[in-house]
Amino acid sequence: MGDYMSKSIWQNIKTSSITSKKDIETDILIIGGGITGLTTLLNLKNENIILIEANQIGMGISAKTTGKISIMQEYNYQNIEKTNNKIIANQYLESQIYAVNLLKKIIKEYDIECDFKKNSSYLFTNDNKNIPKVIKEKNILSKYINCEVINSLPNNYPCIYGIKTDESYVFNPLKYINKIKEICPKKIYENTRAISIQKKLDYYLVKTNKNKIKAKKIIICTHYPFFIEKYKIPLKTTIEKEYVLSSIVDKAYNANMISNDDNIISIRYYEDKNMIFASNKEKLCNKINHRENMENLIRKYKNHFPYKITNTWYNYDIISNDYLPIIGKIKGENILFATAFNKWGMTNSVLAANIMSDIIKNNDNEYINLFSPYRKTNKKKILNSITYILNNIKAYLNNKQKFIKYKNNCGIEYAIYKDKLGKEHKVINRCPHMKCKLTFNEIDKTWDCPCHGSRFNIDGKILKGPSTYSIIPKK
Numbered sequence: 065m066g067d068y069m070s071k072s073i074w075q076n077i078k079t080s081s082i083t084s085k086k087d088i089e090t091d092i093l094i095i096g097g098g099i100t101g102l103t104t105l106l107n108l109k110n111e112n113i114i115l116i117e118a119n120q121i122g123m124g125i126s127a128k129t130t131g132k133i134s135i136m137q138e139y140n141y142q143n144i145e146k147t148n149n150k151i152i153a154n155q156y157l158e159s160q161i162y163a164v165n166l167l168k169k170i171i172k173e174y175d176i177e178c179d180f181k182k183n184s185s186y187l188f189t190n191d192n193k194n195i196p197k198v199i200k201e202k203n204i205l206s207k208y209i210n211c212e213v214i215n216s217l218p219n220n221y222p223c224i225y226g227i228k229t230d231e232s233y234v235f236n237p238l239k240y241i242n243k244i245k246e247i248c249p250k251k252i253y254e255n256t257r258a259i260s261i262q263k264k265l266d267y268y269l270v271k272t273n274k275n276k277i278k279a280k281k282i283i284i285c286t287h288y289p290f291f292i293e294k295y296k297i298p299l300k301t302t303i304e305k306e307y308v309l310s311s312i313v314d315k316a317y318n319a320n321m322i323s324n325d326d327n328i329i330s331i332r333y334y335e336d337k338n339m340i341f342a343s344n345k346e347k348l349c350n351k352i353n354h355r356e357n358m359e360n361l362i363r364k365y366k367n368h369f370p371y372k373i374t375n376t377w378y379n380y381d382i383i384s385n386d387y388l389p390i391i392g393k394i395k396g397e398n399i400l401f402a403t404a405f406n407k408w409g410m411t412n413s414v415l416a417a418n419i420m421s422d423i424i425k426n427n428d429n430e431y432i433n434l435f436s437p438y439r440k441t442n443k444k445k446i447l448n449s450i451t452y453i454l455n456n457i458k459a460y461l462n463n464k465q466k467f468i469k470y471k472n473n474c475g476i477e478y479a480i481y482k483d484k485l486g487k488e489h490k491v492i493n494r495c496p497h498m499k500c501k502l503t504f505n506e507i508d509k510t511w512d513c514p515c516h517g518s519r520f521n522i523d524g525k526i527l528k529g530p531s532t533y534s535i536i537p538k539k
């Protein structure tokens with residue numbers, strides 16, 4: 065099999081960007097321009113506010129989603145019930161219905177042309193032992209939305225048992241994000257990476273790669289939050305990686321389909337001709353070989369669909385130890401953040417934006433406590449956290465790739481990748497975020513952190529956080 069470009073079906077929109085080298089003073093600073101940051105900016109657009117984005121707006125995780133806006137979310141509600149209780153699972157479900165309505169309202173109010181469309185969602189299984197799980201999810205969902213039992217899927221993909229709801233939507237996430245960029249043109253600075261936050265007497269000083277920004281309040285929407293709760297967030301969350309591909313198909317269906325047997329299978333259609341197929345869920349620390357993972361996905365896809373593959377890509381998502389997003393204000397600080405959308409970021413980003421804007425405006429919001437970073441812990445959550453820590457230790461210890469040379473100079477370990485022309489690319493072999501050793505990603509030619517997902521280019525320049533620093537050796 066050949067080389068695979070990591071580019072999603074949505075990444076074909078080009079917009080102009082503003083950067084500033086001048087220092088800036090603002091009341092509110094949003095860090096991170098994905099769907100969470102942009103929706104928060106839209107809610108607060110009448111304030112003295114700016115948003116900075118390390119790269120280009122919307123080109124982070126949001127550019128690589130499958131763009132389903134769904135209340136049916138795999139086995140999320142029963143997972144929440146197990147780690148919390150029935151009441152909390154029901155509250156979460158109510159919050160998702162609320163979020164879908166919020167998103168519909170935003171799209172209508174601002175006339176956002178983003179291919180937003182109602183469709184049907186299917187949750188299915190091909191494993192007898194998972195039928196009770198699907199039934200359980202139906203029982204929880206049925207209290208709020210109509211669900212019917214099915215035993216076949218519209219595109220004839222294998223299915224022994226499943227459920228269907230018509231309360232579901234799809235859209236193009238990048239069209240949505242870019243329209244918000246158009247609505248708030250002078251408030252967004254791209255190619256501006258926050259490097260550090262210092263607390264001063266009555267403001268925060270944010271150093272970026274371009275300038276210094278003074279802000280009274282900060283909202284961190286960087287997917288994986290950094291600077292804050294540096295050690296707590298890794299204890300409460302883990303990262304999963306999913307591989308995705310798209311094809312042009314003969315017939316598109318107005319349907320989303322998802323199963324979570326040993327592996328996730330997630331299918332949606334776009335613009336009456338494209339099919340997006342996601343699978344091969346992996347914990348970030350496992351199977352670091354991207355090429356092998358992508359080839360497994362392609363094999364799985366080809367078993368059922370004869371179509372030519374147009375794009376392949378992969379994406380990360382953050383899973384919390386109780387399957388609820390973490391959204392809120394840091395105690396004693398004027399800093400808010402949102403993370404861990406547990407793979408359902410289209411609804412949860414809009415919800416996070418709503419909660420954080422209400423906190424900023426001192427408005428009540430019925431979901432503040434549900435998603436609070438300081439919610440109570442219990443034995444089940446701690447057990448999940450222990451599994452996450454063990455996974456990270458495994459990643460830390462086990463990731464020496466055979467084709468990379470390692471060199472130790474005065475206590476600093478370097479990793480060296482030799483490219484096809486024989487040129488050696490040397491980097492410091494530690495992620496600056498939490499000192500994990502790095503792996504080389506042969507598909508994208510990047511250095512990736514197997515613990516928390518930071519990425520660096522072949523010569524060590526930072527591409528994606530949580531690290532804010534590069535790993536280029538000093539000359």
Ligand SMILES: Cc1cc2nc3c(=O)[nH]c(=O)nc-3n(C[C@H](O)[C@H](O)[C@H](O)COP(=O)(O)OP(=O)(O)OC[C@H]3O[C@@H](n4cnc5c(N)ncnc54)[C@H](O)[C@@H]3O)c2cc1C
Binds near residue numbers: 122
């Ligand atoms: C394969 C896959 C499919 C998915 N499909 C769905 C789906 O169908 N439906 C659904 O609801 N959810 C889905 N999700 C989840 C969803 O895509 C994410 O939860 C959501 O996009 C996260 O948005 P975000 O704004 O928080 O993060 P991002 O989009 O990553 O935005 C964060 C931004 O912050 C910027 N940033 C980072 N560090 C800095 C810094 N130091 N300074 C400045 N900027 C910085 C980044 O460059 C980035 O642009 C999927 C996830 C995966 C993995």
